[in-house]
Amino acid sequence: MIIEAQGLRKTFTARRGRGKAEEVEAVRGIDLSVGEGEIFAALGPNGAGKTTTVRMLATFTVPTAGTARVAGYDVVTDAAKVRERIGYVSQAGGVDDNAPGLESLVLAARLAGASRRDALARAGELLETFSLTEVANRPARTLSGGQKRRFALAIGLVNRPPLVFLDEPTTGLDPQNRANLWEEIRALRDAGTSVLLTTHYLDEADALCDRLVIIDHGLIVAEGTPGGLKKEIAGDVVTLRTDDPAAARELLAAQPYIAETRLEGEVLRAYLDDGEHSLPALLRALESGGVSIGSISLDRATLDDVFLKHTGRSLRDAA
Amino acid sequence: MLRHTMLFLGYELGNLRRNPAWPLLGIMQPVLYLLLFAPLLTKLTPGGTLSEALVVFTPAALVMIALFGSMFTGFGMINETRNGVLERLAVSQAWRPSIVLGRVAKDMIMLVLQSLLVLGVASLMGLRISLSAMGLMLLLMAVTGLFAANLSYGLALSIRDENGMSQIVQFFLLPLMLLSGLMLPISLGPDWMQAVAKFNPLYYAVEAGRALFAGDFSSGTIPTAFALFLVLGVLTLTWSVRSLRKLAG
Numbered sequence: 139m140i141i142e143a144q145g146l147r148k149t150f151t152a153r154r155g156r157g158k159a160e161e162v163e164a165v166r167g168i169d170l171s172v173g174e175g176e177i178f179a180a181l182g183p184n185g186a187g188k189t190t191t192v193r194m195l196a197t198f199t200v201p202t203a204g205t206a207r208v209a210g211y212d213v214v215t216d217a218a219k220v221r222e223r224i225g226y227v228s229q230a231g232g233v234d235d236n237a238p239g240l241e242s243l244v245l246a247a248r249l250a251g252a253s254r255r256d257a258l259a260r261a262g263e264l265l266e267t268f269s270l271t272e273v274a275n276r277p278a279r280t281l282s283g284g285q286k287r288r289f290a291l292a293i294g295l296v297n298r299p300p301l302v303f304l305d306e307p308t309t310g311l312d313p314q315n316r317a318n319l320w321e322e323i324r325a326l327r328d329a330g331t332s333v334l335l336t337t338h339y340l341d342e343a344d345a346l347c348d349r350l351v352i353i354d355h356g357l358i359v360a361e362g363t364p365g366g367l368k369k370e371i372a373g374d375v376v377t378l379r380t381d382d383p384a385a386a387r388e389l390l391a392a393q394p395y396i397a398e399t400r401l402e403g404e405v406l407r408a409y410l411d412d413g414e415h416s417l418p419a420l421l422r423a424l425e426s427g428g429v430s431i432g433s434i435s436l437d438r439a440t441l442d443d444v445f446l447k448h449t450g451r452s453l454r455d456a457a
Numbered sequence: 458m459l460r461h462t463m464l465f466l467g468y469e470l471g472n473l474r475r476n477p478a479w480p481l482l483g484i485m486q487p488v489l490y491l492l493l494f495a496p497l498l499t500k501l502t503p504g505g506t507l508s509e510a511l512v513v514f515t516p517a518a519l520v521m522i523a524l525f526g527s528m529f530t531g532f533g534m535i536n537e538t539r540n541g542v543l544e545r546l547a548v549s550q551a552w553r554p555s556i557v558l559g560r561v562a563k564d565m566i567m568l569v570l571q572s573l574l575v576l577g578v579a580s581l582m583g584l585r586i587s588l589s590a591m592g593l594m595l596l597l598m599a600v601t602g603l604f605a606a607n608l609s610y611g612l613a614l615s616i617r618d619e620n621g622m623s624q625i626v627q628f629f630l631l632p633l634m635l636l637s638g639l640m641l642p643i644s645l646g647p648d649w650m651q652a653v654a655k656f657n658p659l660y661y662a663v664e665a666g667r668a669l670f671a672g673d674f675s676s677g678t679i680p681t682a683f684a685l686f687l688v689l690g691v692l693t694l695t696w697s698v699r700s701l702r703k704l705a706g
Binding site: 193196197198199200218221222224226227228229230231232233234235236237241245246248249250251290293294297 | 461464465468471472475476536537539540541542544545546547548549550551705
């Protein structure tokens with residue numbers, strides 16, 4: 139295991155106005171284990187405690203309670219050893235806007251112990267990998283969001299760490315750049331690097347990670363592989379808007395092929411296996427019950443349905 | 458540890474070399490004071506000459522660069538608390554004090570170079586001082602910069618807000634300047650002002666500079682100023698490195 143954490147907690151003291159201190163429990167007890175060579179995701183809404191968790195594992199923030207071993211060393215008592223073995227790319231990126239990206243890259247390599255020659259060689263290698271050679275000498279402030287993010291990633295990899303932390307790596311990127319970055323993250327795993335990333339994008343966690351945890355309000359609410367988690371709920375979901383959602387729910391819950399129903403405001407979701415074959419029966423049932431349909435759709439269940447099952451709300455609505 | 462400090466210094470000097478316009482602009486204010494204010498002091502000197510006035514005023518013009526230059530250097534670091542640079546460096550293998558020390562070393566070098574340029578202008582105007590006085594003055598400027606830059610980084614890391622920082626620096630700047638005898642020697646003032654000035658570290662820098670320029674190397678103000686700024690420099694460095702740790706909450 140490259141990451142093993144037990145009972146991680148972090149409480150911040152926030153100042154609200156004059157002298158009033160308020161305790162904020164950002165992380166309320168998280169256990170994690172990430173295997174070597176895995177892409178592991180922490181999925182959750184903004185403010186769930188993902189960033190704080192990553193910051194504790196990357197030795198930036200000291201946990202209020204709990205322990206964590208990263209790359210074999212304790213994050214509090216052996217922080218220096220952990221820092222030699224990790225790469226950390228924060229949400230903000232950490233690329234100096236005023237200097238050419240190459241300078242940041244060389245400085246990072248030299249701080250990690252490389253000689254000037256080795257640092258230049260390593261920088262050249264990374265520039266090549268991330269297609270940044272042509273913009274290497276331009277001040278970072280003139281780069282596009284995607285280029286800057288690739289520089290941030292390159293800087294995080296400069297010491298060839300066995301583990302990288304990527305905090306919201308694709309936030310703010312356009313779809314093309316996002317897809318490219320996913321490819322680069324997969325290539326990292328294929329080269330044997332373990333990756334812990336946080337995201338609030340469902341599709342990202344689904345497409346990219348080998349295993350994930352869903353974090354909400356500072357706690358892990360579900361853990362598993364994307365496929366395994368979705369298997370816990372039925373494979374398909376019918377989403378309905380009707381004139382009388384409560385009646386429709388009662389009606390559908392009584393059908394033998396419906397595994398579960400959830401009502402969220404006006405929207406009714408019915409989970410079922412083999413949706414294509416059961417849909418005609420479902421429509422007949424609604425019709426004979428006198429429910430008039432506003433809209434209906436049949437989809438494969440997603441991680442959002444998993445999130446909904448465990449937290450009672452949709453990740454799209456959770457702020 | 459020294460290696461990391463030198464690496465950060467090299468990086469910062471590289472940035473300075475690519476963009477030398479701002480430090481050059483930074484010496485405009487002291488140069489203007491030399492050109493347009495020092496002549497006003499001519500009548501106050503015993504011999505009534507400009508070169509005598511320059512002996513009194515040039516040290517003040519140099520301290521002015523430290524005050525209006527180095528005290529503002531922390532502004533750049535406020536941005537680095539937000540764009541993730543400090544966050545990244547804090548979890549890198551860098552020795553933490555070197556993050557601040559490398560930047561402070563850059564500020565000290567910049568201050569010495571700016572001082573040299575201002576001294577050049579002053580000598581063109583007729584200032585004549587010994588090389589040893591000049592060398593010691595530049596050293597004094599370096600330790601003044603050590604204090605002013607560390608203080609500025611400490612403020613930046615504690616306040617982490619450009620508006621708040623500019624208010625606080627402005628708030629302290631004027632009384633510090635007036636009570637250092639920068640414009641006119643404090644000895645011209647009443648007793649209470651002379652007493653209050655003793656609590657202003659910059660007062661010692663200006664006094665020591667004037668003693669050096671007057672060739673009065675045995676003056677007690679010179680070792681006092683060096684000792685004071687070294688001690689204050691270490692204290693403010695400790696403070697700014699501690700503030701770096703508080704970034705994580």
